[in-house]
Amino acid sequence: MLPELADLLGTARVVRLPMRTRFRGITVREAVLFEGPEGWTEFSPFVEYDDQESAAWLHAAIDFGWRPAPAALRDAIRVNATVPAVAAADVPAVLDRYPGARTAKVKVAEPGQTLADDVARVRAVREHLGPEGRVRVDANALWNVDEAEHAIHALASFDLEYVEQPCATVDELAEIRRRTRYMDIPIAADESVRKASDPLAVARAGAADLLVIKAQPLGGVHSALRIVAEAGLPVVVSSALDTSVGIAMGAHLAAAVPDLEFDCGLGTVALFENDVADSPLVPVDGAIPVLRPEVSGLRLDALSAPDDRRDWWLDRVRRCYRIVEHTTAL
Ligand SMILES: O=C(O)CCC(=O)c1ccccc1C(=O)O
Numbered sequence: 001m002l003p004e005l006a007d008l009l010g011t012a013r014v015v016r017l018p019m020r021t022r023f024r025g026i027t028v029r030e031a032v033l034f035e036g037p038e039g040w041t042e043f044s045p046f047v048e049y050d051d052q053e054s055a056a057w058l059h060a061a062i063d064f065g066w067r068p069a070p071a072a073l074r075d076a077i078r079v080n081a082t083v084p085a086v087a088a089a090d091v092p093a094v095l096d097r098y099p100g101a102r103t104a105k106v107k108v109a110e111p112g113q114t115l116a117d118d119v120a121r122v123r124a125v126r127e128h129l130g131p132e133g134r135v136r137v138d139a140n141a142l143w144n145v146d147e148a149e150h151a152i153h154a155l156a157s158f159d160l161e162y163v164e165q166p167c168a169t170v171d172e173l174a175e176i177r178r179r180t181r182y183m184d185i186p187i188a189a190d191e192s193v194r195k196a197s198d199p200l201a202v203a204r205a206g207a208a209d210l211l212v213i214k215a216q217p218l219g220g221v222h223s224a225l226r227i228v229a230e231a232g233l234p235v236v237v238s239s240a241l242d243t244s245v246g247i248a249m250g251a252h253l254a255a256a257v258p259d260l261e262f263d264c265g266l267g268t269v270a271l272f273e274n275d276v277a278d279s280p281l282v283p284v285d286g287a288i289p290v291l292r293p294e295v296s297g298l299r300l301d302a303l304s305a306p307d308d309r310r311d312w313w314l315d316r317v318r319r320c321y322r323i324v325e326h327t328t329a330l
């Protein structure tokens with residue numbers, strides 16, 4: 001199942017996509033695309049990740065390009081709008097890029113901002129979506145337990161669907177979950193799943209009500225599906241600021257999850273100025289279709305990364321391939 005390194009590298013295209021709005025400190029996102037027998041696939045670990053962590057992302061890329069996807073149980077996936085840590089006044093412009101979305105995920109706890117900024121942003125989202133909208137927030141592990149308790153209490157009046165990764169560790173998640181139980185707001189684990197040596201530890205500890213599941217960091221569609229089955233918790237399938245190709249990987253995972261009660265974080269192509277497909281996987285009527293987008297050669301050329309970045313990424317692919325070779329379940 002594992003392709004030869006030369007075959008992998010032979011189809012590699014390294015692209016750079018400018019973002020419309022800064023997200024997680026990122027204004028330009030780089031990705032490697034490969035074309036396997038199943039179609040185009042993506043490798044895009046964040047630049048600061050080490051090779052060990054990035055190897056799971058390469059495993060995922062190979063899985064999606066070289067192994068048939070599991071049977072799809074649905075042909076469209078409802079997605080949430082993703083609202084970066086923008087000023088409240090800019091919220092309507094962000095939400096307008098997600099036509100038909102009934103759910104929004106709002107970034108909070110951004111370094112350099114205050115709880116008042118978070119409250120104003122979440123209020124603006126709630127006002128825009130109306131009482132029937134679903135509003136969730138994501139703190140990316142940036143609060144300690146006391147800060148989280150204070151912030152969740154301040155945000156509770158906006159009727160939160162859940163709070164994603166309020167604190168960093170499994171113990172802290174368990175503690176904040178105990179402390180906020182009276183508010184009846186579920187706690188979701190993201191980094192505690194995708195960056196943990198044991199992605200099931202948080203479920204086993206009873207430290208979260210639901211899990212955020214991402215195909216690339218969890219080693220691909222098949223291995224993520226196994227984690228979903230073993231965790232026994234509800235899941236949200238999300239992504240990592242991918243091109244339409246990586247989003248398609250997430251859509252195929254979401255399509256195969258037995259129970260999908262939450263809208264998925266697969267609408268983020270809307271945050272980019274450009275994409276590798278003429279028909280990008282952006283939400284229409286609040287959903288994306290489960291398909292592999294047609295990648296455009298012209299767009300790949302226009303979005304090509306400069307030579308030094310291409311060399312950096314291909315070296316990274318070589319190093320990660322050596323790790324995958326020795327650990328693979330493919
Ligand atoms: O879930 C979403 O709405 C979009 C994806 C997202 O938020 C994200 C994208 C890149 C890196 C981290 C995260 C995150 O969920 O923390």
Ligand SMILES: [Mg+2]
Nearest residue numbers: 138140164190
């Ligand atoms: Mg998250």
